[in-house]
Amino acid sequence: MTTVASTKVRKYHLALIGVALLILLMSLVRIMSGANDITSSGTFAAALMLAVPIGLAGLGGLWAERAGVVNIGLEGMMVLGTWFAGWAGYQWGAMAALLAGLIAGALGGLIHAIATVTFGVDHIISGVAINLLGPGVTRFLSEVLYKEGTGAGEAGAGITTSPALKSEAPEISLPLLSSGPDWLGSLERTHWFLLSDVAGILRGLTHGVDVLVILAVLLLPLTFFVLWHTAFGLRLRSAGENPWAAESLGVNVPLIKYVAVVISGAFAGLGGVFLVFVSTKYVEGQTGGRGFIGLAAMIFGNWRPGGLAAGAALFGYADGLQLRSSGAVTSFLLFGAALLVIYIGIKLRGMLASGQPAEAVTRGAREYTLMAAAAAGSIVLIWLWLTVDKLPDEFVNVTPHVLTLLVLLVASQRLRMPKADGVRYRRGEQH
Amino acid sequence: MPAGLFRALLTVAGAVAAIVVAIAISSVAILAAGASPMQAFAAFFDFGETERSVVNGIATMLNRSVPLFIAGLAVAIGFRMNLFNIGVEGQYKIAAVCAAYVGSLFVAPAPIQILVIIVVAAAVGGLYALIPAVMKVTRGVNEVISTIMLNYIAIQLAAFLVRGPFTGQRTEGQLTTNTPLLPESAWFPNLNVLFEMFGLPAPRGGGLWGFLVVAILLGVGLWVLLERTRFGFDVKASGLNPSAALASGVNPKKMVISAMVLSGAIAGLIGLPEILGDKHTFGSNFTPGLGFLGIAVALLGRNKPAGIAVAALLFGFLDRAQGPLQFASVPPSVIMIMQGAIVLLVVIANEITSRIAMRREERRAAQQLGRNTPVEVAA
Secondary structure: OOOOOOHHHHHHHHHHHHHHHHHHHHHHHHHHHOOHHHHOHHHHHHHHHHHHHHHHHHHHHHHHHHOOOOOOOHHHHHHHHHHHHHHHHHHHOHHHHHHHHHHHHHHHHHHHHHHHHHOOOOHHHHHHHHHHHHHHHHHHHHHHHOOOOOHHHHOOOOOOEOOOOOOOOOEEOOOOOOOOOOHHHHHHHOOOOOHHHHHHHHHHHHOOEEHHHHHHHHHHHHHHHHHHHOHHHHHHHHHHHOHHHHHHOOOOHHHHHHHHHHHHHHHHHHHHHHHHHHHOOOEOOOOOOHHHHHHHHHHHOOOOHHHHHHHHHHHHHHHHHHHHOOOHHHHHHHHHHHHHHHHHHHHHHHHHOOOOOHHHHHOHHHHHHHHHHHHHHHHHHHHHHHHOOOOOHHHHHOHHHHHHHHHHHHHOOOOOOOOOOOOOOOOOOOO | OOHHHHHHHHHHHHHHHHHHHHHHHHHHHHHHOOOOHHHHHHHHHOOOOOHHHHHHHHHHHHHHHHHHHHHHHHHHHHHHOOOOOOOHHHHHHHHHHHHHHHHOOOOOOHHHHHHHHHHHHHHHHHHHHHHHHHHHHHHOOOHHHHHHHHHHHHHHHHHHHHHOOOOOOOOOOOOOOEOOOOOHHHOOOOOHHHHHHOOOOOOOOOOOOOHHHHHHHHHHHHHHHHHHOHHHHHHHHHHHOHHHHHHOOOOHHHHHHHHHHHHHHHHHOOOHHHHHHHHOOOEOOOOOOHHHHHHHHHHHOOOOHHHHHHHHHHHHHHHHOHHHHHHOOOOOOHHHHHHHHHHHHHHHHHHHHHHHHHHHHHHHHHHHOOOOOOOOOOO
């Protein structure tokens, strides 16, 4: 990392430069492969809708783990959120759905908190149990409330689906730019290099956006503010880093953990609500493991909100692109190859620069193997791009999982999770 | 009362209390659904009127218990050394599809054919579990996260394989894709003879799966391995106190790899009872969720083969009641609620009972030391 004094400015600038480079690279890939969907507004609109549930689940994970409770029950809580959102939504509309999903998720969180904080059950085990319980409870409720002959059944419900939502949240667009004259849209349709790409991305993020989606995105900076800039946040994070020290300073650690895990469940439930919004009704198995992907996004982001957002955006984008045009996904083989070539370039520059420390010379052999592997990898990727027309859906589906594994492999030494994460804590017990 | 007996009684009491509370919770759910809990619980014990239906019920229950038992064993090996192999779900899927495909490629005398299929399944499961193990020992990647990710990869990969390279003949009107049908030499003989010995009719369908025998042998073998060998002791030691194990010369990296691979190899066998005994193919509608239920079964059985067997039988018993519950107009998904609730309550009960036992131990120690204040026993 950079020096402490200039860290903030440098990081911010680095992020900006990174985003700019990313767009440039995507634009290049789009021009070369001709797959316009890579930066089309439709893809980005879909990506936003799909990234929000993942991001919310990730935020749920962040709240719990920052307070020292591992929450792999996110998936189960998310399932509870989807069901109750569907159930309340078909009767009273979108706002009720939001509220019901939130509360259901929070209840799931409460169960996790009771098991882990009060009874000291292993966090993983409790999470697994909740992941069993969530689908069981929702299936049961569907069988009771949505069976044939009930009012819901007549409204179009089945054992695996709820009736459609009564109302949807209002959508808004940026005036002039993405609605009405729709300047961004017309710019996008020209398919110019770079300009159209930026226009497409901006239009996708601003045209016909759900008001609730905007609120959900705002939860990210809010979480950052609460966890890192308030006394409550400091106490919460101290419960995750060193609960015994926190306790000695008068922090009510169990209470903090309870609050954190309940909020965590509420976030996961909210993620479920947005899944219901996407398909306008509850469908069994709708979460499709997104609770786990949210967890992956959080780890990807090194237990920080910014990184989490990047992870969620990436995974949401992969989902969205596949939804829009499964052929465009192959272009990312080219993208990967370009990244590898850049990596080799940077390494080469570093090696050719004079004044190497002695230690680097001894590591030379390893560096060379790495570079050779990168070169071979880029050639294979380009070859695949030239020969493969369409990747099987199954391969695209696992992109987030494979990426997470790669990040863990490459960066697990640099990832830093809260120190007392997953540790069984009891008041008054020293370690 | 001797401490050992007290502890055993406490454990049993905890398990019973957990099950009673779970029954109470599901009764509330059944009442809320507008059905009668008494009828529902009668349905669990309703095996039918005729001899044949009783036999069918018992066979269904045992057939469900066998894969759950194997899954529980697979999970328990990891749990014994605090290694969370959440990836059993993925390991058995990928192993099942590979074993079913390899088994359909050749025809050999039955024992060889079946042995090859079992070996392939165990090898694929073990290799797939090797990935998180290597990631853990070389790069320090937490096995919970990596196995969760690998689960999804395995499920998608299995779906791709059965749809693409490994796909077989598809009869008209069939909605699922399957691997090619296994030759008859790979059909594991069933155990219907057990029923016939008592003059009972044979159950219909695939009958009682013969893989039950393999599962029992596996359970006994694993008990010997875990309780009577140095390896088993090392596993236990690494779980209870990793630093003490390290100090006594146990190589933690080797332990992680061998425990994980063994766990994965056993996980690979989970799908075989169904493939060899009944379906004779791996299809896209293959029973899902056995790996996650295996975690529940292992927790319930306290990671000991005998306990896991009891837990697997309990889960098989509950799952069998799907049909009778429907006749009693009770939503059959109440079984899922019961299973989830039992697991959660049993782990909570375990915590409470171990706290009680600990407190008793502290008090006893304090009395023997002739002091009035309880002695702190380091956790």
